[in-house]
C-alpha cells in the first residue's frame with residue numbers, strides 16, 4: 001500500500017524559477033514557467049510526454065540554458081551554467097536511467113567525480129556512507145559491482161551520491177518508472193525522510209497514485225506551460241477523488257487557447273463489419289529494461305484506425321515488434337483476414353500485407369549510407385522485379401524510385417543521395433512509400449511523427465487517414481494524445497505491458513484516455 005504523505009509548513013524557497021522560457025527550433029518547450037522549490041517539500045511535476053518536464057529539469061541541472069526568465073537561488077539571481085555548477089549550488093539530479101559505471105563497485109562509483117576526486121579517501125567515505133545510510137534507513141552494499149545491483153539499488157546509490165555531494169535540492173526524474181511496487185514504496189519512504197531533513201525534492205512521475213501519495217505540492221505542465229499548481233494546504237484538504245479529478249482536468253482538460261482542441265474527432269467504425277486483423281492473448285516475457293506484454297487482445301476492422309495511447313515505455317514498442325514478427329518469444333494468436341499469421345516470419349507477414357513503420361526510422365528503418373532509391377526496395381533485395389539474383393536492376397529501381405519520390409513528395413537532392421543526409425520528415429516519407437506503395441493491408445505505425453516539424457507532421461497524419469480510407473486496418477501507436485485523438489476511431493491505452501482500457505473516440509475521449517494513461521481505471 002502507498003503510505004499517506006504528511007505535510008510540513010511552507011518555508012522560503014531554495015530555488016525559484018521566474019518566467020523561465022526555453023525554445024527549440026519550432027517549439028516552445030517551456031513557456032514562461034514559474035516554480036518554487038521549498039525545503040521540506042516533495043514537489044511533483046506532472047504532464048504528458050512532451051509537456052516540458054525534462055526541459056525544465058535540464059535547466060535546473062545545468063544541461064540547458066533558459067532563453068528568458070530568471071533562476072533565483074536563496075533569493076539571488078544565479079545562472080546554472082553546467083552540471084558542475086548545479087552541483088555547486090546544491091542541486092543533484094537522479095536521471096531516469098542510472099548513470100553508474102557498471103564495472104566499478106558502489107564505493108568506487110561514489111568516489112568518482114565527487115569532492116574526493118583529487119584525493120580519494122575510502123575510509124572517510126565508508127564512515128559517511130554508513131552514517132547516512134543508517135539515518136535514512138538505506139541498505140548500501142559498498143563492495144558490490146554496480147552492474148550487479150537492481151535498478152532500485154542503483155537509484156539508491158545515485159541518491160546517496162547526490163547527498164554526499166551536499167545536495168539540498170534533489171531531482172528525481174521518473175525514478176519510479178522501472179521499479180517494482182516494493183521498490184516504489186521504499187523510494188517513497190526515503191523521499192519522505194529526505195524532506196524531513198530539510199531537502200527540497202522534485203519528483204517527476206506519470207502515475208497519479210504516486211503523485212498523491214508521495215507529494216506535498218503538485219505542478220502540472222501542458223504544452224510547455226504551467227497550467228496549475230496544488231499547494232500543500234489544498235493538497236491536504238481535498239479528498240483523494242476530488243484531488244484526482246482536479247489533476248486530470250488540469251492535465252487533460254481542454255484549454256480555450258489550445259490550438260489542437262478544435263481538431264476533428266473521427267467517429268467509430270461500423271462494428272458489424274468483420275475484423276481484418278485480430279490479436280488474442282498476446283504475451284511477451286519482460287526484458288532487462290523493458291516491460292513484458294500480457295493478455296493483449298484487440299480487433300481492427302478495415303478502414304479503422306485503432307490508436308494505442310500510453311506513456312512512453314509501457315510496452316508499445318514491444319507490441320509493435322511482436323505484431324511485426326520480430327519477437328520469436330511472443331505467445332498468442334494473430335490473424336489477418338481470418339488466416340493465422342503468428343507462425344510466420346517478418347518477411348512472411350509482410351508478404352501477407354502486414355507493414356510496420358518503426359519509430360527508429362534511421363536505425364532500423366533505413367540504411368543511412370545507401371542511396372534514397374535503394375532504400376525504397378531494401379526489403380526486397382534479391383527478389384524480382386528490382387533484382388535479378390544478386391544483380392540490381394538499376395533502370396527499374398531508378399524509374400520506380402522517381403515515381404515514389406514524386407508521389408510521396410520526398411525532398412531529396414537526387415535519387416542517389418545517401419538517405420542519412422535527408423531530414424527526418426523526408427526519411428519518414430521514404431519509409432511510408434516503401435511500406436505502403438504495394439500490397440499493404442494492415443499498417444502499424446509507431447510514433448510516426450516523432451521529431452518531425454509541423455508541416456511534415458500534418459502531411460504524414462493526412463497520409464495515415466488516407467491509408468485507412470482505402471480500407472486498410474491501421475494501428476497507430478503514439479505517445480502524443482493529440483495525435484491519437486485527432487486520428488483514431490477507437491483508442492486502447494497501454495500501461496505496464498497491458499491494455500488497461502478501450503475508449504471510443506468522441507467528446508469524452510480525451511478525459512477518459514487521460515485517466516487511463518495516469519493509472520485511473522474506468
Ligand SMILES: Nc1ncnc2c1ncn2[C@@H]1O[C@H](COP(=O)(O)OP(=O)(O)OP(=O)(O)O)[C@@H](O)[C@H]1O
Nearest residue numbers: 024025027029047048049050051052053054055056
Ligand atoms: N533538444 C531538443 N531539440 C528540439 N526539441 C526538443 C529538444 N528537447 C525537447 N524538445 C521538445 O520540447 C518539448 C518538451 O519536451 P520535454 O522532453 O521537456 O517533455 P517531457 O514533459 O519531459 O516529456 P516526457 O514525459 O516524454 O519525458 C517536446 O515537444 C520536445 O519534442
